[in-house]
Each structure stands twice: as C-alpha cells, then as structure tokens.
Amino acid sequence: MHGRTFTQDARRAQIVQATIETLAEIGYARTSFTAICRQANLSSTGLISYHFAGKPQLLREVARTVLEKSGTLRADRVAQEMTYRGKLGAYISSHFDFMTVFPAHARALSEITELVREGAAPGLDDVARGALSVEGLVVLLEEGCRAGEFRIPDPAVLALAVHGAIDNAVRHHELFAVADPDRLARELTDIFTRCTLSP
Amino acid sequence: MHGRTFTQDARRAQIVQATIETLAEIGYARTSFTAICRQANLSSTGLISYHFAGKPQLLREVARTVLEKSGTLRADRVAQEMTYRGKLGAYISSHFDFMTVFPAHARALSEITELVREGAAPGLDDVARGALSVEGLVVLLEEGCRAGEFRIPDPAVLALAVHGAIDNAVRHHELFAVADPDRLARELTDIFTRCTLSP
Amino acid sequence: MHGRTFTQDARRAQIVQATIETLAEIGYARTSFTAICRQANLSSTGLISYHFAGKPQLLREVARTVLEKSGTLRADRVAQEMTYRGKLGAYISSHFDFMTVFPAHARALSEITELVREGAAPGLDDVARGALSVEGLVVLLEEGCRAGEFRIPDPAVLALAVHGAIDNAVRHHELFAVADPDRLARELTDIFTRCTLSP
Amino acid sequence: MHGRTFTQDARRAQIVQATIETLAEIGYARTSFTAICRQANLSSTGLISYHFAGKPQLLREVARTVLEKSGTLRADRVAQEMTYRGKLGAYISSHFDFMTVFPAHARALSEITELVREGAAPGLDDVARGALSVEGLVVLLEEGCRAGEFRIPDPAVLALAVHGAIDNAVRHHELFAVADPDRLARELTDIFTRCTLSP
DNA sequence: AATGAATGAGTCTTCATTCAT
DNA sequence: AATGAATGAAGACTCATTCAT
Numbered sequence: 001m002h003g004r005t006f007t008q009d010a011r012r013a014q015i016v017q018a019t020i021e022t023l024a025e026i027g028y029a030r031t032s033f034t035a036i037c038r039q040a041n042l043s044s045t046g047l048i049s050y051h052f053a054g055k056p057q058l059l060r061e062v063a064r065t066v067l068e069k070s071g072t073l074r075a076d077r078v079a080q081e082m083t084y085r086g087k088l089g090a091y092i093s094s095h096f097d098f099m100t101v102f103p104a105h106a107r108a109l110s111e112i113t114e115l116v117r118e119g120a121a122p123g124l125d126d127v128a129r130g131a132l133s134v135e136g137l138v139v140l141l142e143e144g145c146r147a148g149e150f151r152i153p154d155p156a157v158l159a160l161a162v163h164g165a166i167d168n169a170v171r172h173h174e175l176f177a178v179a180d181p182d183r184l185a186r187e188l189t190d191i192f193t194r195c196t197l198s199p
Numbered sequence: 200m201h202g203r204t205f206t207q208d209a210r211r212a213q214i215v216q217a218t219i220e221t222l223a224e225i226g227y228a229r230t231s232f233t234a235i236c237r238q239a240n241l242s243s244t245g246l247i248s249y250h251f252a253g254k255p256q257l258l259r260e261v262a263r264t265v266l267e268k269s270g271t272l273r274a275d276r277v278a279q280e281m282t283y284r285g286k287l288g289a290y291i292s293s294h295f296d297f298m299t300v301f302p303a304h305a306r307a308l309s310e311i312t313e314l315v316r317e318g319a320a321p322g323l324d325d326v327a328r329g330a331l332s333v334e335g336l337v338v339l340l341e342e343g344c345r346a347g348e349f350r351i352p353d354p355a356v357l358a359l360a361v362h363g364a365i366d367n368a369v370r371h372h373e374l375f376a377v378a379d380p381d382r383l384a385r386e387l388t389d390i391f392t393r394c395t396l397s398p
Numbered sequence: 399m400h401g402r403t404f405t406q407d408a409r410r411a412q413i414v415q416a417t418i419e420t421l422a423e424i425g426y427a428r429t430s431f432t433a434i435c436r437q438a439n440l441s442s443t444g445l446i447s448y449h450f451a452g453k454p455q456l457l458r459e460v461a462r463t464v465l466e467k468s469g470t471l472r473a474d475r476v477a478q479e480m481t482y483r484g485k486l487g488a489y490i491s492s493h494f495d496f497m498t499v500f501p502a503h504a505r506a507l508s509e510i511t512e513l514v515r516e517g518a519a520p521g522l523d524d525v526a527r528g529a530l531s532v533e534g535l536v537v538l539l540e541e542g543c544r545a546g547e548f549r550i551p552d553p554a555v556l557a558l559a560v561h562g563a564i565d566n567a568v569r570h571h572e573l574f575a576v577a578d579p580d581r582l583a584r585e586l587t588d589i590f591t592r593c594t595l596s597p
Numbered sequence: 598m599h600g601r602t603f604t605q606d607a608r609r610a611q612i613v614q615a616t617i618e619t620l621a622e623i624g625y626a627r628t629s630f631t632a633i634c635r636q637a638n639l640s641s642t643g644l645i646s647y648h649f650a651g652k653p654q655l656l657r658e659v660a661r662t663v664l665e666k667s668g669t670l671r672a673d674r675v676a677q678e679m680t681y682r683g684k685l686g687a688y689i690s691s692h693f694d695f696m697t698v699f700p701a702h703a704r705a706l707s708e709i710t711e712l713v714r715e716g717a718a719p720g721l722d723d724v725a726r727g728a729l730s731v732e733g734l735v736v737l738l739e740e741g742c743r744a745g746e747f748r749i750p751d752p753a754v755l756a757l758a759v760h761g762a763i764d765n766a767v768r769h770h771e772l773f774a775v776a777d778p779d780r781l782a783r784e785l786t787d788i789f790t791r792c793t794l795s796p
Numbered sequence: 797a798a799t800g801a802a803t804g805a806g807t808c809t810t811c812a813t814t815c816a817t
Numbered sequence: 818a819a820t821g822a823a824t825g826a827a828g829a830c831t832c833a834t835t836c837a838t
Contacts (some may be wrong), residue, residue, distance in 0.1 A: 008797070027317035029228045032832060041374040044799050049834055052798095114313050117370065118226025132374065157378075157386040160371055161364035168363025169356070171316065175331070178355070195393050206822070231807065243824055248809055250822095405801070425715030427626045430828065442803055447830055513710050515623035515768065530772070555776075555784045558769055559762035566761025567754070571715065573729065577754075580807095585754040592792050603819070631813060641820050646813055648818095799838085808828080808832070 012051050012061065014040055019062050024107035028115060059121045063074055063112045066105050070098050073137075084144030085193060088162075090155040092192070093138060093185035097168045099174065100181055110171065134159040141196075162192050211260070212249050213239055218261050223306035227314055239278075254323045256319040258314070261364040262326045265308045267298050283343030284392055287361075290336060291391070292384035293366045298373065299380055305369065340395075361391050410449050410459070412438055413505070415459050422505035426513055456519045461526045464507045468496050469528075482542030485593055486560075489535060490590070491583035493564045497572065498579055504568070532557040539594075548594040562588050609648050611637060611657065616659050621704035625712060656718045660709045663702050664727055667695050671733075681741030682790060683757075688734060690782035691790070692763045696771065697778055707768065730757040738793075747793040759789050 004012075011115075018040030022031045031056075033045035042048070052058040077090040077097070099106040113131050116122045133158075141155040152158050171183050180185075203211070208317045217239030224238075232244035234256070241247070251257040276289040276296070299307040310328045314320040336358040343349040351357050368383050402410075416438030420429045423437075431453070434533040439448070449460035450456040464583040475495070505527065513519040514526040535557040542548040549555050566581050601609075615637030619628045622636075630642035630652075637680040639645070649655040674687040674694070696703040709727050712718045740749035749755050766781050775781075 007798090009342050011797085027319050029317070029319050033834090034832075044801095045833075046801090046835080047797090047800060050799090055833070110316070114226075115228075117309065117374070132371070134261075134371075138237050153389065154386050157368070157383065158366045158390055161360075161387060161390055162362035164365070164367025165360035166363070167367065169359045172331075172359055175316065181360070184356065187353055188360060190352065191357060191360055209823080232809090232830065233806075244808075245825070246808080249824095254808070285822080400829075403800080409801080425711075427712075427715070432827075444803065444805095444831080447799085448803095453829065508714070515707075515772065516626070518624050518626050521830090530769075549785065552784055555766070555781065556788060559758075559765045559785060559788055562761035562763070562765025563758035563766065564761070570729070570731075570757055573714070578784045582754060585751050586758060588750065589755060589758055589792050593788050602818090608818085630813090631811075641822095642812075643820065643822090644818090647820090652812070788804080797838105800837090801838105803833105805832090808829095809838080810828070812824105812827090813827080815822090817822105817836105 003181045008051065011047070015042070015048055015051060015058070016061050016065050018042070019058060021065060021104045023062070024104035029109055031111075048060065056121045056123050059112070059115065060124055060127055062093045062108065063116075063124060063127045063131065065126070066109045070095075070104060070109060071130075073101075074098070074100050080176040083148040084140065084147055084167065085138055085196075088144065088196070089185075089189040091140065092166055092188050093182070094169055096181035096185045098171070099170050103174075106170070107174070110167075134163045137163060144196070152196055158192070158195065162188075164197070165192070210246075213263050214241075214247055214250060214257065214258050217241075218257060218277065219265060219305045219307040222261070223303040224302070225332045227310045229323075232312075255320055257289070258311070258320050259323055259326055261307065261333075262323055262330070264327055265304050265311065266326070268301060268304055269294075269308060272297050272300075283339065283346055283348040286339055287343070287395075288384075288388040288389065290339065291361070291365055291388050292381070294369055295372070295380035295384045298369050302373075307375070309366075309370070333362045338360060343395070350396055355395065357391070361387075384388045401470060402419045406449065413440075413449060413456070413591055414459050414463050416440075417456060418464060418500045418506040418545075421460070421509045422502040422542070426509045426518075429509075432449055454519055457519050458522055458525055459511045460506065463528070464510065465499060465528055467503055467528065468493075468507060469495050471499075476538070482545055482547040483594075485538055486542070486590065486594075487583075489538065490560070490564055490586050491580070494566055494571070494579035496540065497568050501572075503584050505572070508523040508565075516553070532561045542594070550594055556590070556593065560586075563590070605648065608644070611640070612645055612648060613654070613658050613662050614641070616655060617663060617705040618701045620659070620708045621701035624660065625708045631650075647702050653718045653720050656709070656712065657721055657724055660721060660724045660728065663706045663709065664724070666699060667692075667706060668701055668727075670695050670698075674738070681737065681744055681746040682793075684737055685741065685789065685793070686786040687781075688737065689759070689763055690779075692767055693770070693778035693782045696767050700771075703767070704771070707764075731760045734760060740791070749786075749793055755789070755792065759785075762789070 015036065017032065018036050022036050022039045024076040026035060033048050036048065037043070037045055048058065052061070074094040076093060078087045081087045081090045109131065112124075116124055116129070116131060137159040138155050141150060141152055141159055144150040145155065146153055165188055169188060173177060173181060173184060217235050217237065218230065218355065221238045223232050232247050237242055238244070247257065247266060251260070258325065273290060273293040274338050276293040277286045280286045280289045287374060308330065311320075315323055315330060318324075333355075340349060340351055340354040340358055344351055344354065363385055368387060372378070372383060385396070413434065416434050417429065420434050420437045424433065431446050434446060435443055446456065449540070452460070469474055472489060472492040475492040476485045479485045479488045510519075510522070510526055511529045514522055514529060517523075519526075532554075536553050539548060539557055540554040543550055543553065563586055567586060571577070571579060571582060600616045612633065614634050618626065619633050619636045623632060625659060628710045630645050634640070634642055643663040645655065649658070671688060671691040678687045684725065706728065709721075713721055713726070713728060716722075730752075735752050738747060738749055738752040738756055742749055761787055766785060769775060770778060770781060
C-alpha cells in the first residue's frame, strides 16, 4: 500500500514508541532525535532520518498512533453501555483509564495537543485537529437528547465543558495525585449528569 | 547596583512584551532570543542577556506579568458582583474578556502553563504554580455554599471542572472561532450554575 | 555505543594533538574550539563537540596524553641508570629531553599545570594533580638515602627544590635559549648532587 | 609628567588593586572587566575602559605594581644582611614573606608570569621579563664568590635553580600548606648554602 | 537496511569596548 | 570624571539532517 516492508514498519513503530516515551518523560522542547535514540537504545539519529522524512512527519505518526489508541479505548467503553447516561460516564472514565493504562501515551497526547495549538509541527493540523475536537461527544449528547435522557440547551458548548473538565482533572491528577482516578471520574460524571437533567 | 533605572525598567518591559508576543505567535519551543529580538526590533541578543540574568529569569518575569494581568482583571470582575452566582459568572466571563482584550497574553499564559506542567522552565515553579491552581475558585464555591447560594458535593472537583471547561472553551474559540465569547461565557455559566443548585 | 571506533580514535587523537599545539602556541586563555579547528584544519567546532562531551573532557584527555608521554620518557631514562646519583641525573635531564623532542607537549604541560593550580578546569584534578606532584622524586631520593648514596635532611623539600629548579631552567631555556639543554641538565645535576652528599 | 590628575591616579590605583585581587582569586582566564568591577564595587566596566586604553595596558600596570612591591621587599631584606650567605637566606625568605604579607599580590604575580610566557598580553614583555629574570640573584651570587663566601661553578644556572626552587616551594605551600613558611625558607637556604660551599 | 561521521545553522551567554549623557 | 546602556564578535554547545559506506 505505502510500499513499506515489514522490517521498515517495525522500525518505524519502535521509533514512534520511543518518541512517545520521550515526549512523556521530558516534554517536547527537549525531545531531540538524540533523546529519542537514548530512549530506544538506537545507535544513530541517522536511523530516524532514514525512516522519517523529517521531524514533523515523525510527530504526525506519533500523533496518529496516540490518538488512535485513546480513541479505540474510548469507543469500546462507550459502546458497552446501553444508556446515554452510562455512555457519558464511560466517555469520562475512559480518559482516566487511558491515563492509568498508558500513562506515556496520555502525557504524550498532552504534548502533542500543545504542539497543534502552536502550529509548531507543520502538517500536523489535520491529524491532530481530532485531538482537540469534541465532535464525538457532541453526537453522543445530541443522541442522548433525542432519546429523552438529556435536556441540554447547547450540546456543543457542554461538550467543550465536559472535555475541558476531563483534561484538567486528568492533568491535576497526574501532577498532584489528589484523588484516585475512579473517584474523580465518578464525581465528574455526577456533575455533568446533573447539568443534563435540569430544566 | 541593585535598584533599577527608569531606562532599564522600560527596556525590560519592552523585552517582556516582545517575549509574550513571540510565545503567543510561535510557541515556546521556537521562542529563541533571536526570535524575541526580531519581534522587538532589537539589534542583538546580547541586549536581552544584558537585562536578564538568563532565559529562565526572563520567563519568570513574563509569567509574573501575564499572571498578574489576568489575575487583576479576574479579581476586579468578581469583586463587582454581590451574589456568588454573579461572582461565578464573572469568574468565567473574565477569562473570555482577557482573551479578547489581551490575546497575546492569553496565548502566552497557555504556553507558560504547559512549561510549568513539564517542569521545562527551572525556577518558574513558585511563580507559575498559581497558573495551574484553582484555589481561588474553590474558595469562591465554598463561600457560595456557606451563603446558601450553592449546594456542591465536592467544591474542589467542581472547581477543576469549571476551570478546565473555561480553558477548553477559550482555546476552541481561539482556534475555531465557533461563537462569540459572550455567548460562550453565558452558556458555561448556565451549565455550572445548574450543577450548583441541583440536589 | 560505548566502545570507540578506529575512526573515532583517530579523530580524537587528531583533535587532542591540535589542542596540544594550540595550547603551546597561544596559551589556554586563547585556546578556543575555533582556534583548535584552525590548527587542525577542521571545518566546524561542532566536530569537537561531537567527539568530546565538553571542553573539560577534552582538556582531561590532553592532560592524560601529555602526562603519559612525559612520564614514560622519564621512567625509561631513570630505569636505565643503576646508581641513584645516575637516576637523579636522568630524572633531571629527561625533562630537557622532553622539551627538546616534544616542545609542544612540554609547553602544553606548563599550561595544564597552571590550570590545575587555578582550579580553572573542572574535572582535571585527579588526572593532573600528578603534574604538580613530586612524589616519585621523593621516593627516588629516599631510596638513594637508604642505599647510602645520599644524605638528605628532608627529601620532600629537596624534591620540591629540584623540581622547581628543573621547571624554571626549562622555561628559561625556552624563552631565552641561554644554553644548550645538555649543559643545563649537567649543571643542575651537579648542583643537587653536591647537596645530597654534604654532611 | 604623564598628564594625570590626582583623582585619575587614585582611580587607576583602585582598579589595579581590584585586578590584583581578582587575578589572585579566580585566575586570569576568568578575570573579566565585570569580575574586576564586582571585586571593587565599581558600577560600570566602562570606568575601566575610561581609565585604561585596553586590557593589555591594565595588565601592564598591574604587572608593574606587583613587581615593584615584591622587588622592594626583597631588596630591603637583602640589604639588611651583611654577609652574602645572609643575603642569600634573606633573598629566599623574602619570597615567603611576600606570600604571607601580600598573598593576593603573590598569586597575581604567578598569573602574570604565566601570561608573559604565553605572550597573551601584548606589550607586557618588557615589564614582565623582569618577573622571570634572575639577574639580581646572579649578581648576588657572583659578589658572594668574589667575597670568598661562595664557590659556584656557574652562578647563572644556580640562580635559575634557586629561583625555581623558591617559586615551586611557595606554590606548593599555597596549595597544600605542607609546612610553615619559615621552615621551608630555612631548609631551602640550607640546601643551597651547602651547594655554594662544596668544592 | 543501517551506521556513524560530519556539517552548519542555531542556541544561550560572556566579553571588551563605545558613546551619549 | 563617570555612568550605564548598547553593541557585536566570539564563546561553548546542540541539533536535524546528509552521505559515503
């Protein structure tokens, strides 16, 4: 399809994984090819340049990988619930799960989100616009409304609020370890469930 | 030796301002002394080193400036309201106002928040930890509870949610210009006001 | 990752050699990476940074190289003599030989000695403290005493004197070319031999 | 004579003094105008440039000052002794006294001696050649011979030896504080007195 | 497919010196 | 006589990228 051999794909995956870990550990500003090599025990930065056309292209792949992983997890969780209130709770808690199960990916996702905002990684826009998007959540809320479970004046704004609240709680949890993730997820769910039912 | 001249203060302010604009425009990772000089039309990066002991110190000053500006605006708005529901609304809308009136400061504040989160800027911790903190908001919510205006199970978590929601909405507005700030502020206020009253 | 290639060793040696020559010609204070590159006909100071972790590490290697070279020469000369008076003479004359055969190394050694004295080169202490030490000479003198060849009140002080005398004579010879090295070596040997025999 | 006012002379002296102290404390390589200003609590490096045509000229003056001070002390001590053996002892001990009484000057003298060797300070040659010279000592030894007190094959070489021995002992004392200066001076005097009497 | 040596632009920072005041 | 702001060259060092092998 893209004309790559099995070996090439494996190497690319290894480099992407190392980049994710490096982003998570030291942040974008210090994530150099050298740092990535150190992380993956690669012997030459030339290897990265050999497999990726440039730093932006590598970051693109990293973004795609991380977003896909988090998206899949979330979709699975949401699909398992039958009610929309249940789906909203699953949507929220899946982020905390992601952070718990794939902490490096979660931190890397934060970094990438920032990069997108800055336009620091040209060519990243299309891939990572998804990272900032709340479209899926909007749809969920709208369907919940149609099903009569929610009553929401403007689903788009609520979606923004929910998503921001989740991100902020996740970050605070990472930084300060204030409470266990489950409790945070439950309380956030409570808060927004209350909103969706009031007149 | 220690006190600063008028001229020095002016130059320092100019450099700080240029740094804020540069951060806003191209993000931290690309904010070099050279970029700052370009922004401020200075002829030599040596000038920055002449006025600031180092990059961390410059960033510290930038953080102080931005945080003070945003904090002052918010405090003023909140103080003008008599009810706690009013204060909550003012708290929320002040962020949108800040973004509207000082867009560069607002974007720079985002950058700095990231830096603090990554620990990438040594010596910034004390100044900018305030950027991540929601303490003021927690106090506001608690007082609102004591005054009988709010009923909130866990003010700390709600504060995290409110703050995250604001940041996310602000960000989206910057990026996608979805709605006018006033409407966003009003709707967010509605959402969280509803939460604070439900049983 | 850790072991060094043949090519690397060659480059490192070339850079070390160029550094020695540069130190000898223009002194430490002016020995910049740029100056070393000029000396070695290298195109970029980045090359030096590529092969050495930093300036202190380069200097360390230079010190090791120079000290080893001078130490080996001296040890060989001293070992060839059977009597302690002969050994003392060999010790003294080996310094003049070193200066004659490896003038750049000899001058560089002076520079490094100074650096150590000033503590200007961090991380050099252990390697180069040997440059200031007269321990070997003290041992030689003590053994000569035990063998009955010398009679010396305080070998440590005499060792300091001998070493200082040598260095000074070497220096003067470099600067003013007062006499041929052999004669200087012979006369110094005479002087100190006389001391070691008086009651 | 040189067309300088009293105030100018005072300032120059202050700067020279501060330079001596700075050289003594941190070595030549780190002795910048900034460092000198810090030492003397001067407010601007411009002041140094105002009073001295350049760094070499400042160093020249420093060298002159230090050499004069050490020379005067030595001459006084030597003149007080009536015998040549006494004069030789005074010559030796005066260096240790200098180090004790004016430690900064003594260390600065070392630095300057190095500079001269490197030719790092253009225009310093004539002044500081005296720092390396042993002419005075040669004369002393020769007169001692003529007076029948000494028997020395080559006074010039012995002078080099004596001077080198002194410098080395002084330096070691500074670094390692091995023995009290008086004892060192006495032992060196013994050593060289013995040389001067043997057949 | 991979290596690793090399490059050169770019990073922050220090420095002696200049100049208007 | 002195100040202090400014300059620009030079400092060590990092980085993504290239290329011969």
